[in-house]
Amino acid sequence: MFEVRQIIQRLRMGESIREVARAQHVGRPTVKAIRIVAVEQHWLDPLRPLPDDRVLAGFFNGPRKAPQNISSIEAYRDEILAWHAQGINAVTMRRALHEKHGFQGSVDSLYRFLRREAPDLSVATIKLDFPVGETAQVDFGAGPLIADRVSGECFKTWIFVCTLAWSRHQYAEIVRNQSVETWLACHRHAFEWFNGVPKKVRIDNLKAAITKACYYEPTVQRSYAELAQGYAFLIDPCPVEDPKKKGRVESGVKFVKNNFVPLREFHSLAHANGLLQTWIMGEAGNRIHGTTRARPLSLFTETEQVLLQALPAAPPDCATWSKVTLHPNCHVQFEYCFYSAPFRLIGQILWLEITPHALRIYRDHDLVAMHPRLFRHGDKSTTDDHLPPDAQAYLMRNPQWCIAQARDIGAACLALVESLFAARVLDNLRAVQGLIRLSDQYGRRRLESACARALAFGAPQFKTVKQILKQGIDQAPDLIEAAELEAPYLGTGRFSRKTTDLLH
Structure with a gap:
């Protein structure tokens, strides 16, 4: 409306249509059309005030004329508008139209169509202001x-x-x-x-x-x-x-x-x-x-x-929290590492407090375990007191403990234990543990005697010692002398008999 007002003002000053068109950089038909309306409304009278923009808009902002040339986009109007509603950009639309319909138009033609038919109706916003340091x-x-x-x-x-x-x-x-x-x-x-x-x-x-x-x-x-x-x-x-x-x-x-x-x-x-x-x-x-x-x-x-606010004197621990369940193996898992907790809490929900250097385990508000932080997958931190009594006993009775116990019992028991540990095929730890436990039932003196008899017969095994003790053979006076055991083999089986004895 500012341009229309300028044209009317120049016409009121007596300038010709050609002069106004040249000065305003518009066509003479445009100036002529404005002059016709201005004459009809008596706006060229210098003594009358010019109307405001709203009045001018009622005369010169009428409906646009339909374009004389039909756009190549019109055939795909519905499809393009649907894509636009989905947020698809013009470049992707142009590629899809080319693949589906052989469309040869440019991306710019799509932009022009969308600006005309689907203008951006942006929601008004406000600019947020923030105080210094806030x-x-x-x-x-x-x-x-x-x-x-x-x-x-x-x-x-x-x-x-x-x-x-x-x-x-x-x-x-x-x-x-x-x-x-x-x-x-x-x-x-x-x-x-x-x-x-x-x-x-x-x-x-x-x-x-x-x-x-x-x-x-x-x-x-x-x-x-x-x-x-x-x-x-x-x-x-x-x-x-x-x-x-x-x-x-x-x-x-x-x-x-x-x-x-x-x-x-x-x-x-x-x-x-x-x-x-x-x-x-x-x-x-x-x-x-x-x-x-x-x-x-x-x-x-x-x-x-x-x-800005000052940093705290001591930076707080950047602890993270995770809810876990204690597994039957008495360990919880965090990032593929394992940490033990008391066996009485198996199956219960626990909370982990994880810091860069430590991991704490809580049951409700009670601290039940604390471990150093592990990072390599598969690593395990175990506190023996967290395990059930039988597991603790098994872990405590290692080979060194067994040898020390056997030495206290006697030389024969020590020799038999060392013989079992010397096996190259079978891990005899449980057998040795069972052998040591026999002293609780039969006493150390009888166990030492049974071990000596088993060694004398060349059968240093747990089951042999147990049978000797069970049958009381360790207390029999007729202990076979070692010389008899070293007698040469006569070629007869264990249960074989002489023919004369069978036919006697």
Whole structure:
């Protein structure tokens, strides 16, 4: 309407249609059409005020004329609009139309059609403001694929980004997972990087932080809640499916992914993080930010850093919690490592408190076990007192214990035990343990005598000694002399008899 008003004003000043068209860069038919309406409404009279824009719009903003040429898109109107409603982009639509219908039009024709037929009806938003030092926003984004030159392993990574909402200075770290332990450690590293703690941390509803998302009262993960208490910050989750409430860190993640990651080679996780931190303190921290028109690092060091909360004197343990069940083998499992707990709790629900250096096991609020933290898969930490009595007895009665007991009983018992342990085929630990236990029933003196008789007969076995004791043979006076045992073999079987004896 501003252009229409300018044309009418020039006509009121007496300029010709040609002069007005040349000055306003419009066609003479357009000026002529406006002049006709202006004459009919008496707008060319210099003594009358010009009408406002609403009145002018009623005369010159009528319905558009239909295009004379039919667009090549019209034949696929319904299909394109349906795809647009699903969020499919124009490039993908153009490829699908070409494959299905042989469409030869350009992507630009699709853009023009969508701008005309499906304009973007965006919802109005407001710009959020954050006081100095009050809020940090954190999020994860997909990181680069790293091929470790030492181990040869190729693994996927994630980028943790923490952005201070006022200065836009940020901390970023490349990690291998989004576990609770990693989430807590990244927060601690970020606070140490800033040498201070913001009053609030705005997060998304990821499982490492929020166990149950809710608009009004979300449930915070236990470990994250303890970390927030230790560092004295408030957790500020975004509403469900509304990441725009933390748009500054969303932009920060994109900035790292689009400006740091491309065209760089990373030899290891440590190498990648070293390059990333150098880049943040250099190029990223000293750029002119598009919104603040200032350098994030300068805003942080000159203003925001001194307004952050001080770090605690002793950093809180970044403990994570896990609910487990005690298995019948008296061990719980965490990350493929095994830790023992008292056997009386088998089948019960226990809580694990995991720190970087220790693992504690709780039954309700009672601490029932504590172990050093294990990391290699399959490793086991066992406290003997956690095992049932029979298992403890078995573990305590090792070969060294058995030899010591046999030595106390006597020389014959020691010789028989050493003979059993010298076997090259069978592990005779249980047999030796059973042999030693015979002293509880028959006494050490009789056991020593039975062992001597078994050795004399060349049968150093547990069952032989047990039968000797059971039948009382160890107490018989007619002990066979060793010389008789060394007599040469006469060629007769054990149960053979002479023919004369059988026929007598």
